[in-house]
Amino acid sequence: MGLTDTYVPSEQTKFKQEDRATFDFLKNVKTISSAVVGQAARERYQAAVREAIAAGRQPPATPREVGDLIEPLFEWQADRFISRQAQEMLWPRLFEALLPDEAEYLQRLEAPVPNPVGSLRLAPDIRYPAYYEIDYHIQPGGMHGKPMIPWVMEVGRAVYHSGANDRWEQQTKVARAIPEGRYGRILDLGCGMGSSAIVLKERFPDAEVYGVDLSAPFLKYAHRFAERFGIALHLSQQNAESTDFPDGYFDVVSSCILFHEIPDEAAENVVREAYRLLAPGGILNIGDIGPYRKLDPYRAFFSDWQTENNGEPYWRSHGTRDLEAMFRAAGFRDVTQAPVEPGAILFATQGRK
Numbered sequence: 001m002g003l004t005d006t007y008v009p010s011e012q013t014k015f016k017q018e019d020r021a022t023f024d025f026l027k028n029v030k031t032i033s034s035a036v037v038g039q040a041a042r043e044r045y046q047a048a049v050r051e052a053i054a055a056g057r058q059p060p061a062t063p064r065e066v067g068d069l070i071e072p073l074f075e076w077q078a079d080r081f082i083s084r085q086a087q088e089m090l091w092p093r094l095f096e097a098l099l100p101d102e103a104e105y106l107q108r109l110e111a112p113v114p115n116p117v118g119s120l121r122l123a124p125d126i127r128y129p130a131y132y133e134i135d136y137h138i139q140p141g142g143m144h145g146k147p148m149i150p151w152v153m154e155v156g157r158a159v160y161h162s163g164a165n166d167r168w169e170q171q172t173k174v175a176r177a178i179p180e181g182r183y184g185r186i187l188d189l190g191c192g193m194g195s196s197a198i199v200l201k202e203r204f205p206d207a208e209v210y211g212v213d214l215s216a217p218f219l220k221y222a223h224r225f226a227e228r229f230g231i232a233l234h235l236s237q238q239n240a241e242s243t244d245f246p247d248g249y250f251d252v253v254s255s256c257i258l259f260h261e262i263p264d265e266a267a268e269n270v271v272r273e274a275y276r277l278l279a280p281g282g283i284l285n286i287g288d289i290g291p292y293r294k295l296d297p298y299r300a301f302f303s304d305w306q307t308e309n310n311g312e313p314y315w316r317s318h319g320t321r322d323l324e325a326m327f328r329a330a331g332f333r334d335v336t337q338a339p340v341e342p343g344a345i346l347f348a349t350q351g352r353k
């Protein structure tokens with residue numbers, strides 16, 4: 001089975017066989033490299049830690065100390081080189097593969113959806129914050145600079161995650177972290193191509209689900225995609241730091257993997273804005289990579305690699321920021337922070353207004 005056969009939640013992007021073969025190859029090379037070469041690096045690292053303990057020395061306690069042990073290892077260098085190279089090859093190759101049918105894809109994004117159950121509100125004059133104008137994940141044009149980006153991401157994200165998020169596993173776990181309840185309105189901040197908002201609607205079918213994102217191409221895709229399945233989402237192009245919804249409009253505000261994409265000041269603004277938007281008793285649920293201090297030092301080091309090697313300049317800020325303190329400073333109570341399931345690197349931070 002190839003990538004585009006197994007990738008279920010898609011708009012069924014068309015590719016020539018040779019392009020499909022390239023994307024399957026990139027996905028497989030990343031998966032195998034991580035399972036074999038990366039695993040060998042981990043085992044050598046673990047052996048070195050055991051040796052250090054047996055010799056009465058302290059094992060690495062910080063990501064930097066892990067790096068000192070692991071960075072010289074050939075297996076580490078090889079696995080990371082493969083990961084970076086696959087990423088560099090992926091995006092330009094995807095844009096190129098879609099080029100012959102570009103006009104058709106763009107027309108599909110622009111075409112109005114007949115009798116929508118949800119809504120889409122774009123803001124052509126929006127001012128993008130400076131931090132947003134970067135090539136996230138080494139994607140040329142980042143999240144919004146190229147109108148073809150949703151079609152590129154549709155397949156690219158499956159390669160990017162080596163198939164591990166093909167069924168929106170991350171988004172589902174973040175939505176499941178929200179306590180059971182009857183909620184009237186739920187807002188998804190940084191809803192992207194719609195997956196995190198769709199799983200919220202699936203988990204809480206009686207709630208009205210709203211999503212905001214800065215990227216017009218992503219929102220157009222999300223709208224079209226949700227409508228295709230009759231899922232009502234109310235999407236608007238807005239900065240999550242400052243939205244136009246009234247005070248107390250939502251019972252739950254959630255976000256899935258937005259926070260590692262924004263710097264500290266923006267993160268503080270988003271938490272404050274969420275507080276404003278929530279009704280008394282409302283819940284803020286932020287799903288993202290766990291803070292380094294709550295991960296074992298190896299995982300923290302591995303996670304931190306993204307910062308300098310994968311177009312994720314705010315990753316380290318997120319890994320080292322005290323999100324719980326940010327919640328409390330904004331006024332939230334009952335603040336908790338825990339992995340979405342035992343051992344997960346994905347954490348949910350929650351607080352109540």
Ligand SMILES: C[S@@+](CC[C@H](N)C(=O)[O-])C[C@H]1O[C@@H](n2cnc3c(N)ncnc32)[C@H](O)[C@@H]1O
Nearest residue numbers: 143190191192196213214215239240256257258
């Ligand atoms: C990694 S994606 C996650 C998308 C979606 N939540 C999901 O789980 O698939 C992060 C999203 O946040 C959006 N974003 C980044 N900064 C933002 C901001 N200040 N306001 C609104 N959206 C933002 C990006 O455009 C992108 O769609």
